[in-house]
Amino acid sequence: MWRRYGDAFYTLLTLAVFGFETIALGALSLSFLLGKATGIASTPVEGILLGVVISTASALALLGLYLLSYHFVSNLRDRWQAEHLDKWTEWWIGLALTGPGEPAGHAPDRRPLPRVAVDSVLSLLEAVKGEEGDRLKEALAGHGVDRWFLRRARAGHLTARLDAIEGLGKARLPHALDPLLGLFHHARPVVRRMAARAAAGTLAIMAPEPGPDGPHARFIDAIKQADLQPGVVQESLLLLETRAGPILRELLADPELSDSLRWVALETIGRLGLADMAELAAASGTHPDPELRAATFRCLRRLGSVPEAAQAPLLGAVDDEVDFVRVQAAHAAAFVEPEAALAALEPRLEDSSWWVRRAAAASMARLGELGVASVRRAAESHPEKAAREMAVQILLEADVLTPAAARLATGVA
């Protein structure tokens, strides 16, 4: 979406313009204010004004020249980049498939590698795993790219630092994990966020090493201590993919875990569909914090299964005093034994909250023939108008009812 080169120089140029404008306009204003009452057009002020005009014109010319040059050069560079990216990609694929004997032509005899070669291998590394991926990583290390990234990630200018963190995230180098974890405490939120994602991506390909000093334990410590938004932690945990299970298990087992991290863990279990963790997740269904109760039921709904021990608390929560908990419990009730679920859901068709009525009707419709029949009855003869309307709506969305039949049932012309 954005070109990432030349921006550092342009930032400097803009800063220079800003500095110049402040000084020039400050001097002009001061000379005006200090001038004689009738001397607004006096020679000293005019002299300063002339100076400001000339220097502003020069700044404008410089800026215009830079932009034209940048446009011209970047057009050429984009074309060159596109051509060379293909060549390098071919070369790296050759290397990954054939091993260390370098494939013919276009061999990277230069150190360091050109940027286009690095970009090309990093893109490949996102898709290439296993031995082939290891070969590419070895080649990167052979050219010192990993050390270069690590150096810039630790101590570069913000631009260079962010580029380096992104590079490390794509390269997924195990020895970069600790430096990335170290960046979880960086003063800039954007650095913390990018480091969290890069570290998670790296951890996702590392073999599990149990124990308090293993990489998983270090990652857990880092996310517990870092100042990261829950959404960023959630993204990071999702990036762990198949490695997420043990980490989530350990997080939920911690009685001291903060509510926000517990919430994130529950959300992640649901999104990753870790059905074997349903029981562990269900334990938070009676938590005093309604956000956590809601997250628990949302998680169970996403998993599509409610452990037997959790069914009674879940059906009880369909009556919870907090409406958004009732909504999530009603949704999850679709995965409970139909008779018991219907008994809890039917009264909720009269709930004061539109969202609860909708969740209850939608869940009832998912409870097989028994549920659909119950929604049909509600559509036809429920004493509450709001319940009838919602039942019709759900039947329409489930294609059980046609618009024409619905119009007939509700009297819409």
Next chain:
Amino acid sequence: MWRTLLNGYQYVLLIYFSSLNVLYALFSCIGLRAIVVVFAREFSQGSLRDLLERDVYKPVSILVPAHNEEVSIVGSVQSLLALQFPEFEIVVVSDGSEDETMARLIEAFALAEQPWATRQDLPSAHVRRTFRSLTHPNLIVVDKERGGKADSLNAGLNMARYPLFAAVDADSMLDGEAILRASRLFVEDETLVGVGGTIRPLNAAVVSEGRVAEARIPKKWLERFQILEYARAFFTGRAGWSHFKSLLIISGAFGLFRRTAVLEAGGFRVGTVAEDMELVVRLHKHFLKAGKPYNIRFTPDPICWSEVPSDLGTLRRQRNRWHRGLWETLWLHKDMLFNPRYRRLGLVAVPYFWIFEALAPVVEISGYLLVGVGIFAGFLSPRFAILFVVLAVLYGMLASQLAAGIETFLSNRYPRLRDRAVLFLAAFLEFVGYRQFLAFERTVATVQVPFKRGQWGKMHRKGIRGSTQPPDAADPAEQEATPAGV
């Protein structure tokens, strides 16, 4: 006596001029840093893909208010249906349309009328009928009585099912990833209540399959000037205010909001011509009063393309309305002015909008008059006056170039080297009549505020074309973005 007063006013003008230009330059620095340095790296294509693959998103309801949009509505909805986003619904609200808007929608999307169990979170004009598309299950159309744009958005909000909603103008076109890019911010920041994207002029762009395939410079200078205005407003001004957590405007053409936050604040205000700005100011006020943490930000990446007026009459009406809208909003929330309770908003942002936005045209016009009077009365040397005018033009050009410079970093920029030169020339030519014309119209609008409250005036649209558009076939159109300002 008069001479002393005029001399004093000259000082005021100079301080005003100096402060404004320094602020423009400051915002350019911040905009560049916020946009190119941070966004370009953090929100790369790769990280967006990760987001999609792992279902890290919040579903979005897209609200499209439409009043007599028969020419653009089908193309606009088709473009929205093609968005790259896994879970969204489109709620088109026909606001008492008297033309063929509804008929065209029914025909194009096989709409079937059906009853709808609607919430009544917000009051709105009577909903006559609701429709669902048989070909696109995520398309809902509401046909309601005329109540205005804000009323239509409120009706749409009552229908919306998802936690986020986007308000999109019927004559706008979103980039394919626009919703994804904006909505990911809500996942990362639980306190975020609103995000505004960048609006770019659609005129002359090459459109293919509901998407802008290539940006092109229009032939008319009037449209070219607006390219610079939009660049200044979005790439520098809004980025700067957002950095200071004081963003007061999210364009009505495209903004993404947290539904519960907007409902909590009372929805869109009916009876104003700047419902977009008014909502953002009210959200600030609501959360500051309640002492709840919140965030409203601008992000440059989701890009919305909108047709800009290509004739003077439409442009004049549009700017008049924008300026009245600005005044209406500022006046409605006048209690925020210099009020420390509203922190930097009350002490910096709102005063800035009063002084450097609302009053700007009056100051500008009075400046032109003063120069004339000064030369005529002999207390201002012609040489000095000329130099000062030259300086003002140069600073204006500098502000335009700093903003247009940010656009060169976009991959979908104006592609030809000649385009860059044209924009440079446009930055000069806009001082030859264009700016003065707009300053005059905005001054007129300032006077009209008490008499034309809430009046939109007649809109003239030609609409979005659904297929490839020849580069120079720009049409006059009225778009609904907010007052541009810085």
